[in-house]
Amino acid sequence: MNDASLIQVENLFRYYGDICAVQDVSFEVRRGEVVGFLGPNGAGKSTTMLMISGNLAPSAGRILINSIDILDNPRAAKAELGFLPEQPPLYRELTVDEYLTYCAKINRISREHRRRAIDNAKQRCGLTDVGRRLIGNLSKGFQQRVGLAQAIIHSPAVVILDEPTVGLDPIQIREIRALIRELAEEHSVILSTHILPEVQAICDRVQIIHKGRLVLESTIEGIQQQLQGSSLLVAFRNQPSTGELDSIAGVERVESLSNGRIRLSFTPGHEPTDALVETSVANKWGVYELTPEQISLEQIFINITCRDESMAEPSPESTEVVS
Amino acid sequence: MILSIAGRELRSLFLSPLAWAILAVVQLILAYSFLVQVDFFMQIQARLPTINDAPGVTQLIVSPLFGNMAFVLLLVVPLVTMRLVSDERRNQTLSLLFSAPITMTEIILGKYLGIVMFLLIMLALIILMPISLLTGGTLDFGMLAAGLSGLVLLTASFAAVGLFMSTLTAQPTIAAISSFGVMLLLWIIDWAGKTRSSETESLFGYLSILRHYETMLKGIFNSSDVIYYLLFICTFLVLSIRRLDADRLQH
Numbered sequence: 210m211n212d213a214s215l216i217q218v219e220n221l222f223r224y225y226g227d228i229c230a231v232q233d234v235s236f237e238v239r240r241g242e243v244v245g246f247l248g249p250n251g252a253g254k255s256t257t258m259l260m261i262s263g264n265l266a267p268s269a270g271r272i273l274i275n276s277i278d279i280l281d282n283p284r285a286a287k288a289e290l291g292f293l294p295e296q297p298p299l300y301r302e303l304t305v306d307e308y309l310t311y312c313a314k315i316n317r318i319s320r321e322h323r324r325r326a327i328d329n330a331k332q333r334c335g336l337t338d339v340g341r342r343l344i345g346n347l348s349k350g351f352q353q354r355v356g357l358a359q360a361i362i363h364s365p366a367v368v369i370l371d372e373p374t375v376g377l378d379p380i381q382i383r384e385i386r387a388l389i390r391e392l393a394e395e396h397s398v399i400l401s402t403h404i405l406p407e408v409q410a411i412c413d414r415v416q417i418i419h420k421g422r423l424v425l426e427s428t429i430e431g432i433q434q435q436l437q438g439s440s441l442l443v444a445f446r447n448q449p450s451t452g453e454l455d456s457i458a459g460v461e462r463v464e465s466l467s468n469g470r471i472r473l474s475f476t477p478g479h480e481p482t483d484a485l486v487e488t489s490v491a492n493k494w495g496v497y498e499l500t501p502e503q504i505s506l507e508q509i510f511i512n513i514t515c516r517d518e519s520m521a522e523p524s525p526e527s528t529e530v531v532s
Numbered sequence: 533m534i535l536s537i538a539g540r541e542l543r544s545l546f547l548s549p550l551a552w553a554i555l556a557v558v559q560l561i562l563a564y565s566f567l568v569q570v571d572f573f574m575q576i577q578a579r580l581p582t583i584n585d586a587p588g589v590t591q592l593i594v595s596p597l598f599g600n601m602a603f604v605l606l607l608v609v610p611l612v613t614m615r616l617v618s619d620e621r622r623n624q625t626l627s628l629l630f631s632a633p634i635t636m637t638e639i640i641l642g643k644y645l646g647i648v649m650f651l652l653i654m655l656a657l658i659i660l661m662p663i664s665l666l667t668g669g670t671l672d673f674g675m676l677a678a679g680l681s682g683l684v685l686l687t688a689s690f691a692a693v694g695l696f697m698s699t700l701t702a703q704p705t706i707a708a709i710s711s712f713g714v715m716l717l718l719w720i721i722d723w724a725g726k727t728r729s730s731e732t733e734s735l736f737g738y739l740s741i742l743r744h745y746e747t748m749l750k751g752i753f754n755s756s757d758v759i760y761y762l763l764f765i766c767t768f769l770v771l772s773i774r775r776l777d778a779d780r781l782q783h
Binding site: 259262263264265266283284285287288290291292294295296298299300301302303307311312314315316317359 | 533536537540543544547548623624625626627628629630631632633634635780781
């Protein structure tokens, strides 16, 4: 057992009736890490989050928060975690200050530390100016921040965020992301999302969950390597023939696109950019556009989830229904 | 911890117009019933000395007032308790409590205490009316105390039923109508035994929430009545805790 790992999840299962929402999920999160939990709708992200935060009991498996078992000793384990569900749990009729005071109380922050904890949480989430306003009257972005303030008010070791940027405008998304990055300096953060660029922007590690199973676990660098594509988009002023392009070393396939551009697929590792430019200059093709085509994270994601389906399981139904 | 939850519950109640409306309506209706009783007393007052063992002011005014109060509570308590858990479940705020380091027991007790505190405030306002009679005479304080403790126990029992019904559903209205149903059933359950043998009669009579209240209104403070109410409250609180815990477990 690693001392530095703040969350340890071992062989987690969860059934809803006959439907298995999460099967055999195991992972670890170390101190100071931001782990992104990715998956399509209904993949089991939220269920896993609810289980880690103690809102749902797992059907089987073990969850350790800061080496405390959340089933054996829920009170001590829950003191170490802050949770922001998909919909922030806010009492709309209270003001921000009243709400945070209540949160501080139920998280057992002693009276003398309460004031400081609240001020600290408000300051970190940019809520200092709205303390006396009713939560119900705040904009969605501010409500989300209040939810976030609630999750970090007791400085938990682990912060669990379920889709923290859903429904926010681009500026708010950027602010929340910056805040999450900042949180990671002191806490471990798990966040779930189905927005893929978000993972690239803030996470150290990515876990892709699909149909209740963990299908990929990788660092963000690992993902980035996979992202490097194997094709170039080029455009010429004097269009060469397909045969001429095909003869350049490394080029596997030439494909004319509708907008005058040409897609050159190449064997991975044999990038033909230099050769292409040299040939272009020599033959006066006049290349004026040259872009390496990136595989989007979406593509990887789709590849993984589809591959998983065709490889691991004979039919899609059998992953969901366990007799 | 329990007190923090109770305080939040009470505060949220008073931040909604519902609590104020309920206080106002209850006060108005009972004030009217109180006036009618006072008026009745004034009419027959002259004849009272001629009757042997005549009923006193407390019996003629306070007991009927408390009787009416029980009926009003039957209608009003479901409205106050309906939102306790169901509203939180619907707004998905329960996870705030579930992921905080507190136990289910603390959550239920906190909510229960909050609602009982509200109902006690309501009772305190009602009690002011019989107390005002002191300006013109004296009261039978023993009888008043017995009636009042009966009223408090009845209120607390109703609140426990309402809380349990609220943990069953995510719809406040369903919680309200089902707690009203349970309370009314317990209210009239002794009707069944009336024409039967004495054993059935005593069983259904014992189950009836009203029977125990009526004896207290007569000024009889019997420990078995008190135990009935305490058992009643404990049962529904334990059921509520179990039900809330089931949210976390297998479906």
